[in-house]
Amino acid sequence: MSLILKNVRKVFTSYSVETVAVDNFDQVIEKGQLVTLLGPSGCGKTTTLRIIAGFEIPTSGRVLLEERDVTNLPPNKRNISMVFQSYALFPHLTVEENIAFGLKLKRLDRSEMRRKIVEMTDLVGLKGLEKRRPDQLSGGQQQRVALARSLVMEPSVLLFDEPLSNLDAKLRETMRLEIRRIQQEVNITSVYVTHDQVEAMSISDVIVVMNQGKVMQIGSPFDIYARPENSFVADFIGRVNFIDGTVESVDGDTVVVSAGATGNKIIGKRGTELVPGKPARVVLRPESLSDRKEERINSLSGKVLKYVFLGSNVEYELELSDGRKINAVTYNPVERKLPVVGRETELYFSRESAWVIRV
Amino acid sequence: MLVAVTLANLVVYSSVDEANARKILNAFVEETGVGVDFVFLSSGPALARIEAEVNNPQADVWFGAPLENHIIAKERGLTQPYKTLSVYGVSPEFYDVEGYYHPIYMNPLGIGINTAVLEQIKASMPVTWEDILSTSLSRMIQYPNPQSSGTAYSLITGLIQIYGEDGAIDYLKKLAPNIQTYTQSGTGPSKAVGPGQVAMGIQFTPAFFQFMEQGYPVKVVFPKEGVPYEVASVSILKGARNLTDAQKLIDWVVSKAGQQQIVNQQTYFYPIRSDVDFGSLQPLSTIKLLPVDPVWAAENKTRLIERWINEVLPY
Amino acid sequence: MAFRSEETRNRLLNLLKDPVLLLTIIIIFAALAIFIVYPIFKVFSASLIDKNGQFDLSAYTKAFSNRYMRQGFFNSLLVAGLTAFFGMLIGYIFAYTINRTDIPLKGFFRTVAVLPIVFPPFIGALSIIMLFGFNGFITAGIFGIRNFPVYGLWGLMMAQVVCFFPVAFITLDGVIGTISPTLEDAAFNLGANRWQAFRKVILPMSIPGIASTMLVLFIESLADFGNPLILAGSKFPVLSVQAYLQITGMYDTRGGAALAVWLLFPSIVAFIIQKYWVGKKKYVTVTGKPTTSVLKSVNRPVKWLLFSLCMLMAAFTLAIYATIFWGAFVKAWGMNNTLTLENFRYVFDVGLEAIKDTLIIAFTSTPISALLGMVIAFLLVRKIFPGRRLMEFTSLLSFAVPGTVIGIGYILAFNTKPFLLTGTLAILVLNFVFRYVPVGIQSGVALLNQVDPAIEEAAYTLGADNRQVFTRVTLPLIVPAFFSALVFAFVRAMTAISAAIFLVSARWNLITVQILSQSDSGRLSEACAFSVILIAMIMAFILVLKIFLKNKVSLSGSESMGQG
Numbered sequence A: 001m002s003l004i005l006k007n008v009r010k011v012f013t014s015y016s017v018e019t020v021a022v023d024n025f026d027q028v029i030e031k032g033q034l035v036t037l038l039g040p041s042g043c044g045k046t047t048t049l050r051i052i053a054g055f056e057i058p059t060s061g062r063v064l065l066e067e068r069d070v071t072n073l074p075p076n077k078r079n080i081s082m083v084f085q086s087y088a089l090f091p092h093l094t095v096e097e098n099i100a101f102g103l104k105l106k107r108l109d110r111s112e113m114r115r116k117i118v119e120m121t122d123l124v125g126l127k128g129l130e131k132r133r134p135d136q137l138s139g140g141q142q143q144r145v146a147l148a149r150s151l152v153m154e155p156s157v158l159l160f161d162e163p164l165s166n167l168d169a170k171l172r173e174t175m176r177l178e179i180r181r182i183q184q185e186v187n188i189t190s191v192y193v194t195h196d197q198v199e200a201m202s203i204s205d206v207i208v209v210m211n212q213g214k215v216m217q218i219g220s221p222f223d224i225y226a227r228p229e230n231s232f233v234a235d236f237i238g239r240v241n242f243i244d245g246t247v248e249s250v251d252g253d254t255v256v257v258s259a260g261a262t263g264n265k266i267i268g269k270r271g272t273e274l275v276p277g278k279p280a281r282v283v284l285r286p287e288s289l290s291d292r293k294e295e296r297i298n299s300l301s302g303k304v305l306k307y308v309f310l311g312s313n314v315e316y317e318l319e320l321s322d323g324r325k326i327n328a329v330t331y332n333p334v335e336r337k338l339p340v341v342g343r344e345t346e347l348y349f350s351r352e353s354a355w356v357i358r359v
Numbered sequence B: 001m002l003v004a005v006t007l008a009n010l011v012v013y014s015s016v017d018e019a020n021a022r023k024i025l026n027a028f029v030e031e032t033g034v035g036v037d038f039v040f041l042s043s044g045p046a047l048a049r050i051e052a053e054v055n056n057p058q059a060d061v062w063f064g065a066p067l068e069n070h071i072i073a074k075e076r077g078l079t080q081p082y083k084t085l086s087v088y089g090v091s092p093e094f095y096d097v098e099g100y101y102h103p104i105y106m107n108p109l110g111i112g113i114n115t116a117v118l119e120q121i122k123a124s125m126p127v128t129w130e131d132i133l134s135t136s137l138s139r140m141i142q143y144p145n146p147q148s149s150g151t152a153y154s155l156i157t158g159l160i161q162i163y164g165e166d167g168a169i170d171y172l173k174k175l176a177p178n179i180q181t182y183t184q185s186g187t188g189p190s191k192a193v194g195p196g197q198v199a200m201g202i203q204f205t206p207a208f209f210q211f212m213e214q215g216y217p218v219k220v221v222f223p224k225e226g227v228p229y230e231v232a233s234v235s236i237l238k239g240a241r242n243l244t245d246a247q248k249l250i251d252w253v254v255s256k257a258g259q260q261q262i263v264n265q266q267t268y269f270y271p272i273r274s275d276v277d278f279g280s281l282q283p284l285s286t287i288k289l290l291p292v293d294p295v296w297a298a299e300n301k302t303r304l305i306e307r308w309i310n311e312v313l314p315y
Numbered sequence C: 001m002a003f004r005s006e007e008t009r010n011r012l013l014n015l016l017k018d019p020v021l022l023l024t025i026i027i028i029f030a031a032l033a034i035f036i037v038y039p040i041f042k043v044f045s046a047s048l049i050d051k052n053g054q055f056d057l058s059a060y061t062k063a064f065s066n067r068y069m070r071q072g073f074f075n076s077l078l079v080a081g082l083t084a085f086f087g088m089l090i091g092y093i094f095a096y097t098i099n100r101t102d103i104p105l106k107g108f109f110r111t112v113a114v115l116p117i118v119f120p121p122f123i124g125a126l127s128i129i130m131l132f133g134f135n136g137f138i139t140a141g142i143f144g145i146r147n148f149p150v151y152g153l154w155g156l157m158m159a160q161v162v163c164f165f166p167v168a169f170i171t172l173d174g175v176i177g178t179i180s181p182t183l184e185d186a187a188f189n190l191g192a193n194r195w196q197a198f199r200k201v202i203l204p205m206s207i208p209g210i211a212s213t214m215l216v217l218f219i220e221s222l223a224d225f226g227n228p229l230i231l232a233g234s235k236f237p238v239l240s241v242q243a244y245l246q247i248t249g250m251y252d253t254r255g256g257a258a259l260a261v262w263l264l265f266p267s268i269v270a271f272i273i274q275k276y277w278v279g280k281k282k283y284v285t286v287t288g289k290p291t292t293s294v295l296k297s298v299n300r301p302v303k304w305l306l307f308s309l310c311m312l313m314a315a316f317t318l319a320i321y322a323t324i325f326w327g328a329f330v331k332a333w334g335m336n337n338t339l340t341l342e343n344f345r346y347v348f349d350v351g352l353e354a355i356k357d358t359l360i361i362a363f364t365s366t367p368i369s370a371l372l373g374m375v376i377a378f379l380l381v382r383k384i385f386p387g388r389r390l391m392e393f394t395s396l397l398s399f400a401v402p403g404t405v406i407g408i409g410y411i412l413a414f415n416t417k418p419f420l421l422t423g424t425l426a427i428l429v430l431n432f433v434f435r436y437v438p439v440g441i442q443s444g445v446a447l448l449n450q451v452d453p454a455i456e457e458a459a460y461t462l463g464a465d466n467r468q469v470f471t472r473v474t475l476p477l478i479v480p481a482f483f484s485a486l487v488f489a490f491v492r493a494m495t496a497i498s499a500a501i502f503l504v505s506a507r508w509n510l511i512t513v514q515i516l517s518q519s520d521s522g523r524l525s526e527a528c529a530f531s532v533i534l535i536a537m538i539m540a541f542i543l544v545l546k547i548f549l550k551n552k553v554s555l556s557g558s559e560s561m562g563q564g
């Protein structure tokens, strides 16, 4: 066990207005894991991170690091490093000096320090830039320095606060792979904050989806995407169709939902507790819809409103008979034909892809 | 030897300007062999400081500052009496019979005139107080604010001896159009007269003589009607640590030898004894002095200054 | 409410875990209490308690009912307001022109704009009279004007603007220098013209700097007494002088203290307005991200207009110094222009001790003051602890109290046990340290508000404790503020008079006191010579500092600001 947040709550009071920034955050982060806090801006991600780092003092709850209560420990005594959105490099020091900063405080001997710096510049790919100052580096290079500076300390936990948001899209992609590579290489427990779901999906072991200070769901990227526990998560991650209806029957994992005005029956997988007769929501990813029946037991029919051809796939919008609109994606359009606007079309989906949750 | 930092030295708060204090005290040191440390403090700050330090006096002697201040110090219990034998031959209005303060020298008040400026504005040398009311001197005179310094207050009390109280206020009102500014410090006018930024200044005269010595085209006139004067005094502070040397200083400065040094050292101060050689100074006999009762002056100070502020200043 | 107390407990526990921080805070509080609050309290109690030890408000009612004093109050506000505005304006023009245009002679302007921080007391004001008086070289000599109102509002304001605009320049130079030109580029890209870019980008971003500058100038002007003593004249009473005169002319400490309290009021109001206004507008511009600097902020005519304005002010400033130098090298200032070195011989003869003492005192108090200023600025901006506002308030307080009152307060407070300090070097040093620490705090706070707090937080996560963060990160980042505080404290220690006059002693004497006594006894040229030596020593100090720091640190400026 590496990092534990126990019922952490943080309330800010400014001008006697109380903002609940973090509401009963409870999470165990295992050693070597990369856990991402994902959520819209203002949902309390940074605050959570700063509580872990020790920059904010929780209103209630505890923070435990390797079985030790660190709630009342100042940031510098926690052995936790942080990579900031703004990089926060020391502008008066060179790359090398930035990396050596923490080592010097540890009073490491010279040769040891040299060795670590060389190792680290190698690891993050900063060779040849050691003598430069931060303002002589590109954004990506600056973020590498920030990473190296934190990693070299061999902290128990490494925190990232939207580290890539100041970079351009292309660089963002390579950098996030880099971060993941390095994180796994040194096997360091990390908490990573982002509002970008793709970023979260691509690097995380575990994702914590947050909204308005509350944890909405905790799970692997697959679970978060395929098995959302509520509409917020389903909606926030990826694109989604919601089909609302009433529970007809529940049988183990299998649910039958009578959908909306059409009364169309959908056989789906149970995502939460469901009670027959009560409303339910079918979560259906656009790519789960197919124009081939094959093994799929559910179907929808409607008119094609419009489509967008994207090369590897085609996205299109369907209007059901009750007027609801559904998004669908089909892949490999070259092999399958393009849809025709205005044509009545039947789409099929499996029981597994119809994820039914409580509303 | 004036600078030595041995603890046994006599510590003097000097309200006599530094250069002159040096001259007088150097002469004292040479004649008596007493070591002296001194700090220059103008009379206001000196009194404030002595008062603040009353529980732990940092000095033995307050040297200089007009007699009126020493009366205040005496009343506030800041000083201690010492009856020196040297006072024989000194006119009694100059010293305290109880021995709390003793005279060092006296200064008549006069008009300092920058002759170059006077020529420039084509005005003539004044002889009387009335002469400086002339319109040709419009905005060409400075005198200090009586609130700020004893100097200008002496001017008011002196003029009262000549004109009576209402007459004096009336005179100052008539003088007001000729005033360039009322300076805040007692020696302010001389600083404008010297370098020629104003034609005349009214204040105690030593500074004018010093400007003359420095080579500035300055002359001094003592108006015929008479002039007030100040008596710079010296007191021993209560709790003085070096009482013996303090008393030696009093004995010396009031004595004939000490008074002769006031002249000989070119301080341009007037001795308070008539039995000394006046040298190049304009003989006292040609200056009409207007004695002012210091107790009366002190009692009426606040009231008269209020009158001045309300009745003269607005013009 | 239960969870609140848990947070408070956590907060306290955190503070206890950090003994260095806790100790620093406690020591600073104690020092502020002893060396700022206690002396002021002593003056207050002196003003409120009559001879018989009874509580008595008459000193206040008397001050309030006196029309002349009320006029003094309004005059003080008027001069302070005008000085704050014009001083800031001129400082801003200098700072903007130097940072945002490619005019020639930048080094010259930089020097001239900091020169008047060495404004010798009394002699500086006298040289204004020499320039603008009846036979003034500018009024009479150039324009033939004989009756320029040099005594009163105009003369006083001129002296104060010259005297204080360097403060504005130094602060604003730091502020404008750190506003990234890329922001202007962004504005141009969005279709703004130059004027709009200035008005919508540069100006709003310098508002905090402008506000704190005007606050400083306003308060300095209110408390200044050397200039009004010579230039105000009795027709234009100002309160600081009235307070001084009440104490030193009327021997009425109580009344003077009451006036000082009156003077304190607008200072504190100014301070609160500034807090309310500036506190809400923080701009983070130093992030460690690269900036490119291309000067295209103004067009040619505007550039040369700004250049001319700076030149005019520079000429005026230099005229004042030329007047002082001229006085120092002639036989009789304004009357006998025979050149001589006699004045300097006299100064070295009579004033050597005072020169030595002044240097010892300045060199002791200056580094302490500057460092303390940075530490307090760091605590105020970056730390949350109980009493933070109180610390801010008290540490800036001494700055708003007229020196005369502080001086009297020091004697009252430190003449008896347990703080027996009168007559020592310590009392002068402590007075200077605490009197001039607000300048360091102000510039430190202004600069720190522009530094991304994440930079310091990064240091914490790398294992640095508060002391290490301060010395290794904060201090290097606010080094311009540190050095301007250093220079400022040094200059003030060298030129101080109002409080110091009460604290000098037989063993410790000051050049400024010499200037006062020399000019009082007609030795204007000798006083000028003392002033020249004073100026020379301060310039030498600044020069040595510059060489010593290999020009990395601009004393007035921003070039070392984080970037290299």
Ligand SMILES: Nc1ncnc2c1ncn2[C@@H]1O[C@H](COP(=O)(O)OP(=O)(O)O)[C@@H](O)[C@H]1O
Binding pocket: A012, A013, A014, A019, A020, A021, A039, A040, A041, A042, A043, A044, A045, A046, A047, A048
């Ligand atoms: N120091 C603070 N004072 C008051 N409110 C704050 C403070 N810091 C954050 N908040 C508020 O707490 C909430 C969460 O903020 P934050 O953790 O920064 O969100 P995120 O990083 O997820 O965008 C927001 O509503 C924000 O306004």
Ligand SMILES: [Mg+2]
Binding pocket: A042, A045, A046, A047
């Ligand atoms: Mg955030």
